Amino acid sequence: MKKINNLIDLYFEGKTTIAQEQELKKYFTSQNINSEHKIYQQLFETFETEKKEKYPENLPKMKTRKIHKKPFKTLIILTAVAASILLIIGIFQTDSYDSYVIINGRRINDKELALQMVQAKINKISKSLESDMKPLKNIDNKLRERLKTLQKTGTIKNKIQHTLDKINIKL
């Protein structure tokens, strides 16, 4: 009894340890509480009640949002679709509009005529290139002749060597 009184005094002075407070809580939740201590019983009961209080709901569990890598795929598909549409529009537009080419400052609407003129231009360029290539061909031919001469020199050299070898054998 004296011990409990002492503990109660220490408790209200804020001088009790956790273990001593446990002892007090045990006493106040028992059936053997002294009448003069009944006044404090409600306080310890309140602590016990509050200790059991829980968060009223289940907290939603946290989730990480999955990052879908679809945008890149979608981009490709959209680009392909856009390209197809542009191609179709382009095809129809070439038919619907009056197409032409400008050659030597002349506007030519006739497709056949335009092709013939382009062909003629290409032939002209080709001939021009051929004539321009002639000096180069001449250089090439001369180089080939020089090479042949050099090859002949090599053959003569071999023959001399062969002759010398023969002389050595005789000696």
Next chain:
Amino acid sequence: MNTRQFNNKILKFADKTYRLAKSILRDENKAQDAVQDLNLKLWEKRNDLDKIENITGFILRSMRNLCLDRLRQKHIENELSNDLEYKEYDPHLQLEKKDMATQAAILINRLPELQRTIIRMRDVEGFELNEIAEITSLTENAVRVNLSRARQKIRTQLLTK
């Protein structure tokens, strides 16, 4: 800290943080909101939570700070003043609340915020003085003094009833 670790380690503090928030805000709905807001804040910082040594202390301190911000914002009452006078026990409330345990809860709720937080940290949650000091950002001695004052006020009220 990954999602699974967060859900296992952090969400288990919900009951403790709820009790603390309810004690400070003295409102169940506001306490629930505070718990949810705290969880979102912690979720945003989940990558840094592994570096914290005392996660319990950190979470409860964060909860208290969040609640104190709410009190400041809404000017519920002059809770933060250290000079706040203890209000006399209202006998009308006694009539309304016949349950003895509830009367004691009312007495605790009438304490200034710091004192009711400390008394509940100690007597409900069972924290050591140094742990309460960390949660409340006070010295251990300041916690002891406030705990003693809180208990003595309660005793006086119970004896004069």
